[in-house]
Amino acid sequence: MNRLLVCLSCLLALLTGPAWSRDAPQLQLPRVTLTAGMHLIQAQVAATPEQRSIGLMFREDMPGGEGMLFVFEQPAGQCFWMKNTLLPLTAAFVADDGTIVNLVDMKPQSLDSHCSTRPVRYVLEMHQGWFAKRGIQAGFRLSGAPFDGRK
Numbered sequence: 001m002n003r004l005l006v007c008l009s010c011l012l013a014l015l016t017g018p019a020w021s022r023d024a025p026q027l028q029l030p031r032v033t034l035t036a037g038m039h040l041i042q043a044q045v046a047a048t049p050e051q052r053s054i055g056l057m058f059r060e061d062m063p064g065g066e067g068m069l070f071v072f073e074q075p076a077g078q079c080f081w082m083k084n085t086l087l088p089l090t091a092a093f094v095a096d097d098g099t100i101v102n103l104v105d106m107k108p109q110s111l112d113s114h115c116s117t118r119p120v121r122y123v124l125e126m127h128q129g130w131f132a133k134r135g136i137q138a139g140f141r142l143s144g145a146p147f148d149g150r151k
Contacts, residue, residue: 023058024058025056025057025058025059025060026044026046026051026054026055026056029044029045029046029051029068030044030045030047031043031044031045032045032069032144032145032146033144033145034069034124034142034143034144034146035142035143035144036131036134036136036140036142036143037134037136037140039065039134040065041065041066041067041124041126041142041144042063042065042066042067043066043067043068043069043124044066044067044068044069045068045069045071046068046069046070046071047071052070052072055068055070055080055085055125056068056085056087056089056125057083057084057085058084058085058086059085059086059087060086060087061087062087062127064127064130066126067124067125067126067127067130068124068125069122069123069124069146070122070123070124070125071121071122071146072120072121072122073121074121075095075096075119075120075121076119076120076121077115077116077118077119078093078115078116078120078123079113079114079115079116080106080113080114080115080123080125081106081110081111081112081113081114082106082107082108082109082110082111082112083109083110083111084109085106085108085109086108086109087108087127087128088105088106088107088108088127088128089105089106089125089126089127089128090103090104090105090106090125090126090127090128090129090130090131090132091103091104091106091114091123091124091125092123092124092125092126092131092136092142093115093116093117093120093122093123094120094121094122094123094124094142094147095118095120095121095122096120096121096122096147097141097147098141098142098143098144098146098147099139099140099141099142100131100136100137100138100139100140100141100142101116101117101118101120101138102116102117102138103131103136103137103138105128106128122146122147124142
């Protein structure tokens with residue numbers, strides 16, 4: 001009987017463990033340096049389904065030149081919302097070669113859907129206004145390792 005309880009406890013811990021981590025911000029993701037003209041961006045990389053689903057949720061602050069780059073396996077229509085996201089953000093939907101397809105401002109804690117205007121593999125989230133303050137619009141090309149050699 002004790003053995004069964006131990007096994008059930010272990011199973012319960014495995015099943016509920018990831019749920020606990022979903023209530024805290026992701027701060028230890030890999031990082032990549034991107035450039036937008038003369039501006040440097042330090043982006044956390046969310047490349048797995050779980051990392052992408054958590055994104056920037058639960059973050060109370062983020063340095064000005066930082067963001068999060070969401071990387072998908074294939075280009076597709078990507079849509080984002082702001083559930084449990086406390087910071088106002090701008091999402092840049094980015095083509096394989098680094099070209100920004102469209103930008104959308106997103107309000108914190110909103111369930112509104114914000115989508116790419118065409119299929120993309122990348123989405124870069126930055127503080128709301130970061131792109132506008134630098135004159136960066138759709139058609140601008142970002143540089144960095146994820147986009148090198150892609151056309």
